[in-house]
Amino acid sequence: MPAETLEDAYNALDPRRPITPEQVDRLFVTRPSSPVRKIEAQLELSDSRLKLLFVGHRGSGKSSEMAYLSTLLEANFLSVPVPLYDIFKSPAVSHTEVIFAMTLRLLVLATGEAVVARGVLNNVWEHFLEESYITLKRLIFGDAHIEADRQQTMTLKLNVLAAELETKIGTESFTRSQVKEKFEGRVVDLLEQIDRVTHLLEEKIGRNLILIVEDLDKFDPADTRRLFLDHARTLTAPHPSIIYSFPVAMRYDNDFKEIEQGFDDVHMLPNVALKHRDGLPDDTGWETMVRICQRRVAPGLFAEGITDRAIALSGGHVKSFIQLMQQAVLNAVVDEAEIVQLSNLKEAQRAMRDDYIVLLRREQIRLLRLLRDDPDKDLVDITPEKQALLSNGSLLEYADERGPWADVNPVVLELLDRDWA
Amino acid sequence: MKKILDIPERESNLQSPISNLQSPISNVLAGRQFQALATVPLLAQRGAFVVAMYDTILHRQALVAQLRQQVAPQPLFEFTVTPLRPDVHEYLVQMTPQQQQERAVVCIYDIECVWPDAARYLDRQRDVLSAYPHTLVLWIERYTRGPLAQAAPNFFSRHSGVFDLCALTEAPRIEIP
Numbered sequence: 001m002p003a004e005t006l007e008d009a010y011n012a013l014d015p016r017r018p019i020t021p022e023q024v025d026r027l028f029v030t031r032p033s034s035p036v037r038k039i040e041a042q043l044e045l046s047d048s049r050l051k052l053l054f055v056g057h058r059g060s061g062k063s064s065e066m067a068y069l070s071t072l073l074e075a076n077f078l079s080v081p082v083p084l085y086d087i088f089k090s091p092a093v094s095h096t097e098v099i100f101a102m103t104l105r106l107l108v109l110a111t112g113e114a115v116v117a118r119g120v121l122n123n124v125w126e127h128f129l130e131e132s133y134i135t136l137k138r139l140i141f142g143d144a145h146i147e148a149d150r151q152q153t154m155t156l157k158l159n160v161l162a163a164e165l166e167t168k169i170g171t172e173s174f175t176r177s178q179v180k181e182k183f184e185g186r187v188v189d190l191l192e193q194i195d196r197v198t199h200l201l202e203e204k205i206g207r208n209l210i211l212i213v214e215d216l217d218k219f220d221p222a223d224t225r226r227l228f229l230d231h232a233r234t235l236t237a238p239h240p241s242i243i244y245s246f247p248v249a250m251r252y253d254n255d256f257k258e259i260e261q262g263f264d265d266v267h268m269l270p271n272v273a274l275k276h277r278d279g280l281p282d283d284t285g286w287e288t289m290v291r292i293c294q295r296r297v298a299p300g301l302f303a304e305g306i307t308d309r310a311i312a313l314s315g316g317h318v319k320s321f322i323q324l325m326q327q328a329v330l331n332a333v334v335d336e337a338e339i340v341q342l343s344n345l346k347e348a349q350r351a352m353r354d355d356y357i358v359l360l361r362r363e364q365i366r367l368l369r370l371l372r373d374d375p376d377k378d379l380v381d382i383t384p385e386k387q388a389l390l391s392n393g394s395l396l397e398y399a400d401e402r403g404p405w406a407d408v409n410p411v412v413l414e415l416l417d418r419d420w421a
Numbered sequence: 422m423k424k425i426l427d428i429p430e431r432e433s434n435l436q437s438p439i440s441n442l443q444s445p446i447s448n449v450l451a452g453r454q455f456q457a458l459a460t461v462p463l464l465a466q467r468g469a470f471v472v473a474m475y476d477t478i479l480h481r482q483a484l485v486a487q488l489r490q491q492v493a494p495q496p497l498f499e500f501t502v503t504p505l506r507p508d509v510h511e512y513l514v515q516m517t518p519q520q521q522q523e524r525a526v527v528c529i530y531d532i533e534c535v536w537p538d539a540a541r542y543l544d545r546q547r548d549v550l551s552a553y554p555h556t557l558v559l560w561i562e563r564y565t566r567g568p569l570a571q572a573a574p575n576f577f578s579r580h581s582g583v584f585d586l587c588a589l590t591e592a593p594r595i596e597i598p
Contacts, residue, residue: 010464016551016579017467059578085545217575218545319578327582333464334457351583358567392574 002298006333006340012296013326015319018063021079024071028064029291032284033399035267036065040072042265043210043241051236053246053260056269057390057397058217059319062245065269066212069243077210077241078201080105085215089170092223095231096183097169099190102211102238104166106197107132111159126154128196133158135189136165187234195239209240217247229255232262249391252382270399272316277377277398277405285316292318293325301329302340309342313349315396315410324348349411356412359392368394369416372408379404445588446480450487458584459491462526462556469556469581470547474563476587481560484586485528488558497526507535508542509557510549524554533565540572547576563587 003009019027030036035054042050056062070079084093087101111129133154168175183190198209216224224247228235236242244263250256251268260266273285289311293299299307310328314321325340327348332340360368367385371377379386379397386406389395394412398405408416449455461469475481489497500512512527532539543550543559550557561569563585570577 007464011466014465014467014469015581016470016547058575083548086549089545091541091545215548323578323581330457330460330464330582334453334460355566355570355577355583359570392570393578 002294002296003301004298006301006329006338009297009301010326010329010333013322013329015059015323015326018061019067021067021070024068027295028068029288029295030068031061031272031288032282033270033273034065035269036069036072039069039243039267043073044076048264049208049239049241050264051241051262052243053263053266054243054269055246055248055251055266057248057271057317058393059317060269060271061318062269063214064318066214066243066245070210070212073210076207078205078207080109080209080211080240082211082213083215084213085218087166087170088176090176092220093227094180094184095227095234096180096187096190098213098227098235099187099194099238100169100179100183101166102213103190103193103197104162105211106194106201106209107158107162108166110197110201111155111162128200129154129158132193132197133161135193136161191234191237198239211238211240211242213242213244216245221247221249225250225253225255225259228259228262232259236262249387252387252390268399268404270404271396272318273398273400274311274316277400277402277407278375286311289314289316289318289321292321297325300339303342306340306342306345309345313352313410315407316398317393317396317409320352320393320409320411324352327351352411353415356392356394356409356415360394360412360415364389364394365416368408368412371395371406372413372416377405377407378402379406446483449480449586449588450484454584454586455484455487457582458558458586459488461581462492462495462524465556465581466524466554468524468551468554470550470559470576470579471556471581472559472561472566472569472577472583474566474583474585474587475560476562476589480586480588481530485560488526488528492526492556495524495526496520497528499528499530501530502532502535502539504535507539508546509539510542510546513553521553524556526556526558529557529559532559532569533562537568537572540569540576544573544576547579551579563590 003012039052039054042052054062054066056065066079070077073079082098082101082105084098084101087104088097136158165175165179169179170176202208228250235244246266250259251266253259272288273282274289275282275285290307293307293311306328310321310324313324324345325348328340328345331344331347335341335344337344364385368389371386371389380403382390386395390397390406394409395406396409398407458471458473461471473484475484485497485499498512498515500509500515502509509529509532512529513521516525532543559569566583
């Protein structure tokens with residue numbers, strides 16, 4: 001039910017929260033140029049387990065699209081999120097740690113109530129759990145002693161151990177260094193464990209597993225580049241299908257061609273185009289943005305023309321649109337107004353524009369002017385200067401049949417004609 | 422016009438504890454930017470990230486004192502970033518488990534003192550911080566706005582407002598056609 005009061009609208013327009021799988025029916029809007037349906041088809045049709053890169057700009061809606069994908073695949077796949085930063089809470093992560101995080105997530109899943117409750121554990125399963133428990137205990141704590149417990153107790157023990165380890169490697173430097181030290185040369189063992197638990201799990205739940213590895217944009221870009229360049233084979237070695245949510249900045253890196261080769265495919269999520277590259281309106285894109293708004297907020301809360309103006313200002317960048325609308329709602333509440341008026345949106349627009357005033361340098365303004373006036377708007381020669389503009393959001397990326405193209409963020413446009421002398 | 426929230430009247434803003442202060446801070450306290458900042462915690466049921474720009478410690482203290490009054494009964498917590506505590510996430514330590522799960526305002530100070538590490542922590546911790554129903558008010562000096570957007574782009578792109586509460590220097594205002 002879309003929000004019908006300004007207070008509810010404010011909360012429905014929270015720029016911090018992507019759509020969750022549970023909210024997909026209520027909030028998600030499919031968009032043109034999204035690769036999600038193609039990813040779904042690839043995963044459903046392929047005989048092999050695919051390893052994919054999913055690339056998108058900050059705020060373009062990657063996490064919401066992944067939530068949508070998990071609902072599309074629900075019948076045949078179980079999505080397992082692997083939020084690397086939430087687990088390690090550190091500025092960098094090694095290939096061993098990525099594989100270790102996957103192992104822990106799968107062990108927690110395998111020993112969790114949802115799976116255990118599906119039936120009596122067989123001998124193979126029991127043996128696997130016991131072996132996993134002993135291996136983890138011995139390697140990390142140097143303690144391999146276990147009592148001859150019943151298998152259910154072993155399930156519980158392993159579940160507690162895996163969950164505890166996941167907490168400890170993010171909070172205790174000792175545990176993390178133990179993991180690094182003990183598993184550095186034993187990635188093969190971890191991969192073997194992943195393969196075994198995947199087979200057992202898939203057999204038990206009757207669906208394939210797909211790991212969604214997130215948070216790579218939270219680590220130091222140089223370390224992440226090394227991780228993908230030097231260890232692509234390890235990252236793609238685990239048995240289940242894997243989607244790595246990939247930092248967009250690295251897509252324009254010179255090494256990207258090499259990185260790309262290690263994966264089955266790369267998918268890019270562009271912004272929602274509101275016009276074609278020749279400047280003619282793109283009605284499909286525009287309608288998409290209208291629906292995104294209407295799913296969250298009843299249209300009656302906005303004076304006439306407000307939604308259209310906010311859409312135009314957003315340039316089809318979903319988070320900017322949500323942010324603009326939320327701040328316009330706040331301004332209306334401060335005014336004690338019943339609905340959002342044009343003055344409220346203009347105030348929000350000024351605030352967003354001011355974010356760019358402090359961010360952009362003179363040479364960037366000059367480059368943006370050139371890009372605004374470029375009739376082709378092709379994204380071919382991506383110089384570091386253009387990368388910086390894409391990264392700070394002053395240049396927005398789109399896609400059409402001809403390939404990727406870019407245009408200046410509409411909020412920034414008015415700054416380009418200003419005299420900065 | 423219908424009153425949507427019980428926002429304290431502006432006249433009352435000029436009472437204690439800042440009644441002894443003269444302009445320019447009293448103008449800021451009575452101004453629209455401060456009212457908007459004080460309204461965010463009243464609206465945001467699941468918390469929010471906001472940025473407040475100030476110019477002197479004395480002014481910041483006056484602003485926070487008034488903010489505390491206006492958001493009551495929500496508690497207001499304060500956390501100062503230091504080289505020993507660069508991780509903003511540590512503000513949770515001063516809260517009880519129950520307080521962690523309840524709405525509150527958390528004022529974060531001195532991020533400039535541990536630059537850029539504190540901003541980077543903030544950026545990486547954005548999802549962890551979003552999980553709590555707290556309105557995080559990041560108090561920065563005006564010149565920090567651009568560097569913050571660069572050092573913590575993911576945090577910055579999720580903000581619910583940047584409020585200019587500087588009393589001594591006025592930001593240039595350019596009208597939008």
